[in-house]
Amino acid sequence: MPAARAAYDTLVFELSSPGRFAYSLPACDVPVSDPAALLPPAHLRETPPELPEVSEVDVIRHYSRLSLMNYAVDTHFYPLGSCTMKYNPRINEDMARLAGFARLHPLTPEAGSQGALQLMHELARDLAEISGLDEVSLQPAAGAQGELAGVLMIRAWHLARGERRSKVLIPDSAHGTNPASTALAGYSVVQLKSDDNGEVDLADLERHLDESVAAFMITQPNTLGLFESRIHQITELCHAKGVQVYMDGANFNAILGITRPGDLGFDVCHFNLHKTFTTPHGGGGPGAGPVGIKAHLAPFLPSPVVVKRADDGGYALDWNRPQSIGKLLAFWGNFGMLVRAYAYIRTMGPDGLRAVSENAVLNANYILKRLEGDYDRATRGPCMHECVLSARRQKKLGVSAMDIAKRLLDLGFYAPTTYFPLIIEEALMIEPTETESKETLDQFCDAMIQIAREAESDPQVIHDAPVTTPVRRLDQTLAARQPKLRWTASG
Amino acid sequence: MRYISNTPAQQREMLGVIGVASVEDLLVRIPPKARLSRPLNVPAAMAETDLVRHLRGLAARNASADDFACFLGGGAYDHAIPSPIDHLISRGEFFTAYTPYQPEASQGTLRSIFEYQTMIAELTGMDVANASLYDGASSLAEAALMAHAVTGRAGIVLSRGVNPLYRQVVETYGEGPGLRLKSAALADGATDPDALKKAVGDTTAAVVVQYPNFFGCLEDVRGAAGIAHAAGALLIVVADPVNLGLLAPPGALGADLVVGEGQGLGVPMSFGGPTLGVFAAKQELVRRMPGRLVGATVDLDERRGFVLTLQTREQHIRREKATSNICTNVALCALMATIYVAIMGKRGMRKVGELSVAKAHYAAGALSAIPGVRLRFAAPFFKEFTLQLPKPPERVVKRLAKDKILAGLPLKALDRQYRDCLLVAVTEKRTREEIDAYAAALGAAVA
Numbered sequence: 001m002p003a004a005r006a007a008y009d010t011l012v013f014e015l016s017s018p019g020r021f022a023y024s025l026p027a028c029d030v031p032v033s034d035p036a037a038l039l040p041p042a043h044l045r046e047t048p049p050e051l052p053e054v055s056e057v058d059v060i061r062h063y064s065r066l067s068l069m070n071y072a073v074d075t076h077f078y079p080l081g082s083c084t085m086k087y088n089p090r091i092n093e094d095m096a097r098l099a100g101f102a103r104l105h106p107l108t109p110e111a112g113s114q115g116a117l118q119l120m121h122e123l124a125r126d127l128a129e130i131s132g133l134d135e136v137s138l139q140p141a142a143g144a145q146g147e148l149a150g151v152l153m154i155r156a157w158h159l160a161r162g163e164r165r166s167k168v169l170i171p172d173s174a175h176g177t178n179p180a181s182t183a184l185a186g187y188s189v190v191q192l193k194s195d196d197n198g199e200v201d202l203a204d205l206e207r208h209l210d211e212s213v214a215a216f217m218i219t220q221p222n223t224l225g226l227f228e229s230r231i232h233q234i235t236e237l238c239h240a241k242g243v244q245v246y247m248d249g250a251n252f253n254a255i256l257g258i259t260r261p262g263d264l265g266f267d268v269c270h271f272n273l274h275k276t277f278t279t280p281h282g283g284g285g286p287g288a289g290p291v292g293i294k295a296h297l298a299p300f301l302p303s304p305v306v307v308k309r310a311d312d313g314g315y316a317l318d319w320n321r322p323q324s325i326g327k328l329l330a331f332w333g334n335f336g337m338l339v340r341a342y343a344y345i346r347t348m349g350p351d352g353l354r355a356v357s358e359n360a361v362l363n364a365n366y367i368l369k370r371l372e373g374d375y376d377r378a379t380r381g382p383c384m385h386e387c388v389l390s391a392r393r394q395k396k397l398g399v400s401a402m403d404i405a406k407r408l409l410d411l412g413f414y415a416p417t418t419y420f421p422l423i424i425e426e427a428l429m430i431e432p433t434e435t436e437s438k439e440t441l442d443q444f445c446d447a448m449i450q451i452a453r454e455a456e457s458d459p460q461v462i463h464d465a466p467v468t469t470p471v472r473r474l475d476q477t478l479a480a481r482q483p484k485l486r487w488t489a490s491g
Numbered sequence: 492m493r494y495i496s497n498t499p500a501q502q503r504e505m506l507g508v509i510g511v512a513s514v515e516d517l518l519v520r521i522p523p524k525a526r527l528s529r530p531l532n533v534p535a536a537m538a539e540t541d542l543v544r545h546l547r548g549l550a551a552r553n554a555s556a557d558d559f560a561c562f563l564g565g566g567a568y569d570h571a572i573p574s575p576i577d578h579l580i581s582r583g584e585f586f587t588a589y590t591p592y593q594p595e596a597s598q599g600t601l602r603s604i605f606e607y608q609t610m611i612a613e614l615t616g617m618d619v620a621n622a623s624l625y626d627g628a629s630s631l632a633e634a635a636l637m638a639h640a641v642t643g644r645a646g647i648v649l650s651r652g653v654n655p656l657y658r659q660v661v662e663t664y665g666e667g668p669g670l671r672l673k674s675a676a677l678a679d680g681a682t683d684p685d686a687l688k689k690a691v692g693d694t695t696a697a698v699v700v701q702y703p704n705f706f707g708c709l710e711d712v713r714g715a716a717g718i719a720h721a722a723g724a725l726l727i728v729v730a731d732p733v734n735l736g737l738l739a740p741p742g743a744l745g746a747d748l749v750v751g752e753g754q755g756l757g758v759p760m761s762f763g764g765p766t767l768g769v770f771a772a773k774q775e776l777v778r779r780m781p782g783r784l785v786g787a788t789v790d791l792d793e794r795r796g797f798v799l800t801l802q803t804r805e806q807h808i809r810r811e812k813a814t815s816n817i818c819t820n821v822a823l824c825a826l827m828a829t830i831y832v833a834i835m836g837k838r839g840m841r842k843v844g845e846l847s848v849a850k851a852h853y854a855a856g857a858l859s860a861i862p863g864v865r866l867r868f869a870a871p872f873f874k875e876f877t878l879q880l881p882k883p884p885e886r887v888v889k890r891l892a893k894d895k896i897l898a899g900l901p902l903k904a905l906d907r908q909y910r911d912c913l914l915v916a917v918t919e920k921r922t923r924e925e926i927d928a929y930a931a932a933l934g935a936a937v938a
Contacts, residue, residue, distance in 0.1 A: 074583025100550025106763025331763025349536025
C-alpha cells in the first residue's frame, strides 16, 4: 500500500514560545494608560487566556501549510451536488475589498452610505427580475435563514388573514434545512413521498392539501436534478386551498433566464448567492440567502427595507414596516457577499446568465451520459444542472458510495455529494457547473469508470482510499463518543 | 462567454455524445408556458474595466473608515486588521473550499476551526465554542432558543442594556417557538438588580445581559448569574471577544452561554456583514448546541486528524428535530478571527483592550468637558460610552461629517428615551489627535 503523504500535524498553539509576538500596535498617546486606574478591578481578567505566542512568519507559514491540506475549487474539480461549486471570480473579491465597501460602518448616516444602499437596491431589483418575483430582501445570511424568513412571511400572511394553519408539506427528497427552518417557524412538518422518478407525487400532494396546510415547500429543479414538470398543476392545486408555495432556490443555477419561479406560480423563493452567483463558499460560509416574494407578502418583509426615495432619488432604509416579520441579523445582510454577486450579474448580463444555465445543464447531461453505463441512474430522461447516480451495483461488490468518494480523492477530485437525496440508495449526486471544461469532465468520468472497474477487479484499492491525503479515513465514532473540541497543552 | 469554459465546438461535440441536437432538447421537461420568452431585463454585460469604474464610483459615495475618523460602534467596531489576515484568507485553498464534509481533503479548514474553537473558549472562559453562527444577534437568538429547549421554559428576560437590534432578532426567532420576551430596566446605565429579580421567575428560560452593554457600561454579570440561577434559568452573556483579553471572561462570572459579535477580531465592517457569530457554552450543554463542531480524532494509522462531529444535532441528519436550522455559517470570518488571535497572541489581545479603554476614557473626558455635554451614565464603561448633548445628536453628527468625523450613533431611532444621546466608540486605532479634533468640532457644533 502506498504510504500517505507526510503530513503537517501542528496546531498554532504548538508553535508557541513565551515572549514571541506578531502584533504591531500603536504606543499609547493618551496620558492615562493603566486599565487598573480606569476600571474597577472586578472587571479585569485575572489570568491571561492561553493563546499562542508566535511570530508573523510563523503565522504565515502555519496557515499557508494548513491551506495546502484542503481541496478547493481553485485546486480540484469539485462536483459536489446541490452546492454549485463554480469558479469564484477574482474581480468580485477585489470589488468587495474597496475601502468604500469593506471599511463602511453599518450605522454610517444614510448620506454617507448612498453607494452601498444603491448597490443593494439594484441587486434586489435584478434578483426580482431573475426570479419573476416582486420584491427581494437581501437580509438573510444564508439559505437556511432565507427559508426561515420566507416561512415566517407566509405565517404572518395567514395570520393577517385570520387563519391559523399548522402544517407545512415537504417532499422526502428535500434538503434538511427545509424541515428544520419550517419547524423553527412553528410549523409541524409533513413529509410527502416522491413518485418513482423522484418527482412530487400529485395524488399524495392532493391527499394532504387542506385548510391546515400553510405551505408546500419544494426545490425546483428538485434534488434529483429534475425539473418538476407538473409545476403549474402543483402551484394551482396549492393556491386553490390557500396554500402558499415556497421554492428552495438552491438549484437556481439550472434555470437562469430559462424560467422564473414567479412565472411558475411560486409565492416565495430564496437564492443562495454562494451557489448561483459565484460568491465563494469560504470553507463553509459566509453565504447570502436573499428571499424573494410576490407582492401580497411584501408587508411582511424583514425590516428594514432598502428603498429609493421618490422625492430626491436618494436611497434609504425604511424601518416603518408595521407588519414586518422583524430583523434576522443585527444589520442589513451579508453586504460583502452582495457586492460580489452584484459584480457577477453585471459581468454576465442577460445573455451570459442564460448561457450559465445552459452550459450547467449541458455539462451535467454529458457526465450522466458518460457514466450511465457503469453506474445506475436514479432518474429517467435528461437532467438539469446535476445528475444523481446510485452505486447500488458497486455496493453488491462491497463498494459503497462513500468508498467511491474516498477513492476519487486519491484520483485528484473532490467527491460528489453522497447519500443525498435520502430517497436514493447509495446516492452519488454530481454537479459539474458551467465553469468546468469538457477536458475536466472527461478526466472525472474516466476516474469514475476506473473506480467502477476497480470495484470488480481490485476493490481493496478502493477500501484503502484515500492514501494520498494528509490523513487516511478518520474515526468518526471516537470523535463523537469522546468529544475533544479544543486544544489543551496536555494533549 | 466569461467564466464558461467550453467552446462552441466542444459544446457541439458534447451534444453529439449525449445524442441531442441542442441544449433545448435537454430542457424538454420545462413546459412551454413556463419558459421565459425574452431576455432577462438586467443590465448588459460589462467589461472588467467598466465594472471597476462603476463600482469604484459607488464605493466612493460611501464614508469609509479609511477616510473618516470612525467613532461609531453599537455592534460594529473599527479595530485594526493586521495585514497577514487578508493575504492568508485570500488563498484559494481556503476561500474556494466547501464545508469540510470530506475530512481527509479538508484538514486545513478543520484544523483552523479547531484552533478557532479553542481561542473562543479561552477568551470567553467557556468549555466549548462552535465553529460560528451568522452574527452576534442571530447567535443570541440561537442561545435563547437553546435555553428554551434545555429548560423547557419560554421566558427570556433581556436587560435593557442588550443591543436593541439584537432584541429584534430574538423576537423574530422567538415567534415560531413562542418565546416570551421580558425586559429588565437599567439603573444609571447598568441592569437594575431589583428590576431583574422582579422580571425573573419560574417560567424564565434565560436571563440575557450584555457585557459591556449597548451603552458601553460594565454590568454586574456575577449578580445577574445569581439571579438567573436562583430561578433555575440559564445566564446568557453577550460579549465582544476582542475585549476579553483584558476584561473578565464571562465564563468566570457565571455565564452558561456566551454569544457575541466577533467582527472586532480582524473582520472588515463591510456595512455590517458578513461578520462573525460567536457561540460558546458549558460542557454539559454541548449536545444541545447549534451549528457545526470540529473534534479531534485519529485516522486508520492512529495519526491525529479532525472531523465535523456530533452532527446528529444538525439539520442534514435530524431535519425538523435539529437543534437549529443553520447550515452555511461564516467559516471564512472565523478563519480571519483565528489568524487575528494568533497574531495578537496572549499579550496583544490584552493590549488592544488596554489601548481601547485608555483612549475611550481620554475621549470621554475631553468630550464631556465641553459645556453642555455630559456623560449620560455614571456606571464604569469600557471602550464605548453615551454622551448627552445640548443639541439634537442627528444634527451634530451631520455637522461633524463635514470634518470627516463619524461622531457616533444618535440613539433616538432605537430608544426615544435617549433622543438627546450619542453613543461613541473608541478603538485602539483612534489617535489623540483625532480625539482632540473631534472634541474641537463637537465644541463648535454645540456652542
